[in-house]
Amino acid sequence: MLSDARRVPPGTTIAADLCVIGAGAAGITIARELAGSGLRVLVLESGGEELDPRTQSLYRGRSTGIPYFALDGTRLRFLGGSTNHWGGVCRPFDPLDFEPRDWIPFSGWPIRKRDLDRYYGPASAIVGLSSDDFSAESWEQRDHFSPLDLGPRTEPRVAQIVDPDSRSFGIRYRSEIEAAEDVDLYLHANATEIEADPAGGAVARVRVATLSGNRFSVKARSFVLAAGGIENPRLLLASNRQLPRGLGNQNDLVGRFFTEHPRFVAGLVAPSDAEIGVGFYGVHHVGDADIQGYVALPEPVQREEELVDVQVFVHPTYDERFAAAFESDDVESLRAVSRGQGTIDEFGTDLMNVVADLTTFREYTIPGAPLPVPYPEIVERTLEGGDELRDHIPDLLGDIAADGYRRLNGSVPLQALELSTRLDQAPNPESRITLSRSRDALGMPRAQLEWRLSEIDRRSAARATEILASGFSAAGLGRVRIVFDDDEAGWPDDLAGGNHHIGTTRMSDDAKRGVVDRDCRVHGLANLFVAGSSVFATGGSSTPTLTIVALALRLADHLRGTLR
Amino acid sequence: MTERDRTTGARGALAAPADRYYADASSRMIALVVDAVLLTVLIFIVAIPVSLVIGPAVEFDSAADQLGDAVTVDTTVAAVNAALSLALSAGYFAASWVLRRATPGQRLLDLSVVREGDGARLGAGAAIVRWGLLGAPFGLFAFVTTVASGIDQALLDVPVAAWYLALLVTTARDSRKRGIHDRVAGTVVVKRAVPARWDSASAPDAV
Numbered sequence: 001m002l003s004d005a006r007r008v009p010p011g012t013t014i015a016a017d018l019c020v021i022g023a024g025a026a027g028i029t030i031a032r033e034l035a036g037s038g039l040r041v042l043v044l045e046s047g048g049e050e051l052d053p054r055t056q057s058l059y060r061g062r063s064t065g066i067p068y069f070a071l072d073g074t075r076l077r078f079l080g081g082s083t084n085h086w087g088g089v090c091r092p093f094d095p096l097d098f099e100p101r102d103w104i105p106f107s108g109w110p111i112r113k114r115d116l117d118r119y120y121g122p123a124s125a126i127v128g129l130s131s132d133d134f135s136a137e138s139w140e141q142r143d144h145f146s147p148l149d150l151g152p153r154t155e156p157r158v159a160q161i162v163d164p165d166s167r168s169f170g171i172r173y174r175s176e177i178e179a180a181e182d183v184d185l186y187l188h189a190n191a192t193e194i195e196a197d198p199a200g201g202a203v204a205r206v207r208v209a210t211l212s213g214n215r216f217s218v219k220a221r222s223f224v225l226a227a228g229g230i231e232n233p234r235l236l237l238a239s240n241r242q243l244p245r246g247l248g249n250q251n252d253l254v255g256r257f258f259t260e261h262p263r264f265v266a267g268l269v270a271p272s273d274a275e276i277g278v279g280f281y282g283v284h285h286v287g288d289a290d291i292q293g294y295v296a297l298p299e300p301v302q303r304e305e306e307l308v309d310v311q312v313f314v315h316p317t318y319d320e321r322f323a324a325a326f327e328s329d330d331v332e333s334l335r336a337v338s339r340g341q342g343t344i345d346e347f348g349t350d351l352m353n354v355v356a357d358l359t360t361f362r363e364y365t366i367p368g369a370p371l372p373v374p375y376p377e378i379v380e381r382t383l384e385g386g387d388e389l390r391d392h393i394p395d396l397l398g399d400i401a402a403d404g405y406r407r408l409n410g411s412v413p414l415q416a417l418e419l420s421t422r423l424d425q426a427p428n429p430e431s432r433i434t435l436s437r438s439r440d441a442l443g444m445p446r447a448q449l450e451w452r453l454s455e456i457d458r459r460s461a462a463r464a465t466e467i468l469a470s471g472f473s474a475a476g477l478g479r480v481r482i483v484f485d486d487d488e489a490g491w492p493d494d495l496a497g498g499n500h501h502i503g504t505t506r507m508s509d510d511a512k513r514g515v516v517d518r519d520c521r522v523h524g525l526a527n528l529f530v531a532g533s534s535v536f537a538t539g540g541s542s543t544p545t546l547t548i549v550a551l552a553l554r555l556a557d558h559l560r561g562t563l564r
Numbered sequence: 565m566t567e568r569d570r571t572t573g574a575r576g577a578l579a580a581p582a583d584r585y586y587a588d589a590s591s592r593m594i595a596l597v598v599d600a601v602l603l604t605v606l607i608f609i610v611a612i613p614v615s616l617v618i619g620p621a622v623e624f625d626s627a628a629d630q631l632g633d634a635v636t637v638d639t640t641v642a643a644v645n646a647a648l649s650l651a652l653s654a655g656y657f658a659a660s661w662v663l664r665r666a667t668p669g670q671r672l673l674d675l676s677v678v679r680e681g682d683g684a685r686l687g688a689g690a691a692i693v694r695w696g697l698l699g700a701p702f703g704l705f706a707f708v709t710t711v712a713s714g715i716d717q718a719l720l721d722v723p724v725a726a727w728y729l730a731l732l733v734t735t736a737r738d739s740r741k742r743g744i745h746d747r748v749a750g751t752v753v754v755k756r757a758v759p760a761r762w763d764s765a766s767a768p769d770a771v
Contacts, residue, residue, distance in 0.1 A: 364622065364635060367642055368649020369607040370600035370699075375637075375645075376612045377622040392624070395635045 002178050005044075005189035005210050012216045016042035016184070017563050019206055019220035021191045021235070022227035024081020025545055026531035026552040028169045028177070029126060030224055033556035035180040039563050042218055043177075043185040044208060046227075047078030049170065054211055058190065058440045061230070061447035065431065066491065068451050074499045075228050079187065080170020082228070082499070083545070088162030089292070090127060091134050091542035092120045092550070096299050096309070097424070098537075103306035104456065106257065106427035109537040110509040110518040119550035126549050128166035130288050134158060139293075143286045145279035147293055148314075150471030155298045157311065159542065161283050161290040165339075188212070192442050194223065194239040194247055194528065202526040203247075209442045221563055224555065226531040229258070229501025233433045233534065234447045236505065236515075236522075248505070248515045248522035255433035257506050258451060259425045259539040260497035266312075266465040266484040267419035269472055274413040276477060281314035296541070297464055308456055309424035309541040310464035317415045325394040325402035330357035334400050360398030419468060419480070422498065424539045426456045433504050453491065500544050505534040520555045531555055587675045587753040589736040589743075596698075598669030603656050607649045614645060621645060650700070657699045658691035666756070674756045680742070686751060694749035701727055 008014070018034065020027045023045035031043050047055045059072035068074075076084045093113065100108025124132035133139070139158045140146065147156035166172060177185050186208075193207040195217075205217045225232050233255035237246035248254055280293040295312040302309060317323070325331070333350035334357075336342050342350060365372040378396065393412075394402040406412045425431075431452040435445035461484060469480035484492055508514025511523035516535050522528040531552050533544040540547060615621055621641040660667040665676040665685055677694070679686055686694070701724055735743030742752055 363637060366607055366611050366621075366649060367646035368653065369604045370653070371604040373604050373608050375621045376608070376615050377620045377624075381624065392635055 001181065001184045002174075003184055003186045005186040005208060005216075006212045006214050008186070008214060008216045010214055010216060013205065014042060014216065014218050016040045016218065016220045018042070018222050018224065018559060019044065019218045020224045020226055020531075021194075021206065022046075022081065022225070022231070022532075023079055023170070023185060024226065024228065024532070025083050025127070025169055025548050027224070027226035028080070028173050029123075029549050029552040030226065030531060030556045030559070031177060031180075031183050031185065032126075032173060033553060034560060035176075035183045037182075037560055037564075039182065039560070041183045042220065043183065044189040044191050044206070044218065045079055045185060045187050046190045047076075048187045049079050049174075051076065051078055051084075054441070055188075058442065058444075059231075059447075060440065061449065062436050062438075063449045063451065065450040065452050066495065068449060068497060069499065071230065071447060071449060074497075074501075075230070078170065079174065079185075080168045080172075083167055083169040086167055086499075086545060087543070088128075088164065088167045089159050089543040090124065090129060090162060090546040091157065091159040092116070093540040093542055093547055094299070094309075096302065097540045101303075104308060104426050104538070106429070106513070107538050109507055110514075111507070116547070116550045116554065119553040120546065122553055123546055123549040124160075126553075127546060128162040128172065129160050131160065134160065136293070139286060139291055143280065143284075143291070143293075145277060145284060145293075147280050147295075148276070148278070148472075148477060149475055150295060150468060150477075151474055153297065153301050153467050154295050154471050156280070156293055157296050159292050159294070161292060163290065190442055191227070191235060192238075192444055193241065194225070194235060196239070196242040196247060196525065198242065200242045201524070203528045211441060220527075222527040222529065222559060224529045224531050224559070225505075226552070228532060229504050229534040230433055230447050230449065232530055232532060233504040234435065234445075237433075237435050238445050247528065248525060250524055251512050253506070253513075253515050255504050256429045256431075257427045257503035258431045258433055258449065258501070259427060259503035259536070260451060261422050261500045261502075261539055261543070262425055262453060262457065262491075262495055262497055263420060263422045264461075264484065264492045264495045265418050266421045266461050266482065266492075267469060268481045268483055269314075269417035269419065269478045270481070271414055271417060271478040272476055276414065276417075278314055278316050278414075278417065282316075295468060297467060301467070305463055305467075306456075307460040307463055308426050310460050311422040311424075311541065312464060312468055313420040313422065315418040315420055317418055318412055319415060321392075321394045322402055322406070322412050325399040326406065328357075328399040329353055330399040331403045333357075334403075354400065357398040357400045360401075361396055364396050417478070419465060421461050421464065421484075423457050423461055424541050426454045427503060427506070427538055428452050428454045451497070458491075498543065500533060500539065502533045502536045502539045502544060505530045506537045507535045508537060519558050520551065529555060529559070585754060586741040587673075587755050588741060589732060591673045592670075592675065592735065592741075592753060593732070595667065595669035595673045595675055598672055599656070599667045602668055603653055606656065607645075607652055610648055610652060611645055614648065615641065618644060653699050654692065654695050657695040658688065661686045661691040661694065662688055670753075675753055676756045677751050677753050680746070680750050680752045683752075683754075686749075690749045690751060694745055694751055697745035697748060698731065 017039040018041045020030055020043045023043050027043055031041050034041050055077050056072055059075055059077060061071040076082045095113040098109040098112045121132040136156045136158045177183055188210045189208050191206045192209045194203055195205050195207060197204040203223050205219045207217050209215050227235060236248050236254045239247045246254055283290055283292045297310060330353045333353035336350045337354055362372055364378060365374055393405055432450055434448050436448040438446050440446055465482050472478050472480050505515040507516050509517060516522055516530050520529045520535050522530060533548050618641055621638050623636045657667060661677050665678060677686060731743045731745055735741055740752060746752055
């Protein structure tokens, strides 16, 4: 069922078996898993069914560390949460991600990859992938593109990309939730405080407020906090009525270890062959799946060099004319028309764009001829040497032809290859979320982010780029100019995160090293659990969403067992 | 259909079923495509000496890096080409009809264009009028889009496509397969081989 929290009688206390705070990838997955289990599940979602600036502004907060995205722009606060704008990139974590690595302080999860293995398959289907195969070898066999041979000190990896139309959990699972009789999802319901019982050993209730001024509470046997890697610690820290340091914060760990997947351009390759095939490294179809290949360092190299996991994306850069063509409205319009997207008005505009682009060549044909025939000079150039004319494809044949040429050929002549790194940032206790003094419209203290990186992150990025440079050089594929130097004082200007908020309620069996235990239960509280990437002990070698969903499935299994 | 059409149509239809005597729209379209190809080749061949005499129509600038700057078309040369193309087109169609009753494409499919009523060869006036309605729009359209820059080519496609669609529909729906161009020019397109098998006396429009 879907309900509107603004219509709940003020002051009411609603009872349920389980209360889930947040209807994003994790919250929706848990609610769906427990639907029909005999348990009464109540989900609190801050937003409605679409983006609302007032609700979104509840995310607003300060950033004091490494420059970061605006906090109210890095998450979405309505049904489906940030799945409403995610990139759809999926790959499970590797076994090494879970292991303690003595060269990475605070590394190691209390669980292992094998504990999640059985959940990754169902999680793949839940996020909207058609396959749960992530083996690079297996995809390579079916792929018409191949990875570059960069030697044994590198390895190709493959991520699957969810189709953009299937990404939103809000759209994908709305009707299922609406039909579920034992799941009650309240929209516009903001959890403003998780209230512990007087002894402080369990959660008694959650206080709920709406922006319209309504207030009520939810009592449940168990509670799951699934509001995102910034909001989870914010709500725990702000819930300080019984425990002045906040819930689960007896060891000052809530909000610490804020981890991202920092990324920046670390190297530029001048390819030996301008037609080097790099189609494998772009998002491309293999069968009915969309995949993207990238380069990484194999486990033995990471151990030997004592590095964090570094993933390197190979981005071709083109002649300006081609680059402009690939990004042109005409190519976008063709995609929209072929997918049947947009309104009737947009369809008309898109169709005109496509027709106008397809007839670009007429400008270069002899006027008056009944069929389009190029001027003799153009034919002469074509016969003389294809290369020069090929550079003029966007001018002569239009943007769609240029984009089609790239697809057919796998590439167009390159200017360079950008090596863009993505790091599995090492856990750093000084990188953290705290509460600021300013308050939001509901009276809650706003979040403050201090994002910090560590020396090992810098060294890993630099060393991984050097290893790749050797690979390119040894294979005769090109010369690499390292644009990121580990001696530099600061980080590169293009340093950014991946909108991944990780580690702020990290998992550890030891209450002195983590906020939640291996079952995602907050240490010291019998019935409060956390879902989402805030429980990750380390950021991982891949994007987080698939692992968030796998962990949510595992948590749902645990709750099904304990609440029955 | 005019009163006169109906009268002559009735005569013809009585003597020889229209669908077996008058050329159908599809074979006429095929003939037109063949003519378009031949005419295009002819225009291309003529463009070579034009570019040698008055200069190249297209300039390449390999150093240009802005989209559209790398290839430029000389408007004057383009206009000369356009005028020549139109003249060649007019000559190709009109001369074929006046001198040999059929264009090369039409001969390939055994079609003839004759004067409606007496089945005689077309005079120069009727031939030019017929070309103006059938052959000229191709060239005029291309000419306008070349010379008048700033016009969205796609916008001009619509009226041209609509015109050819109108010619096709009026041809296909008429009992004697006379499209707008035939009616205005006073012509009819007949199958050349057919009259030999029919009694020529009973096919009044046949030659």
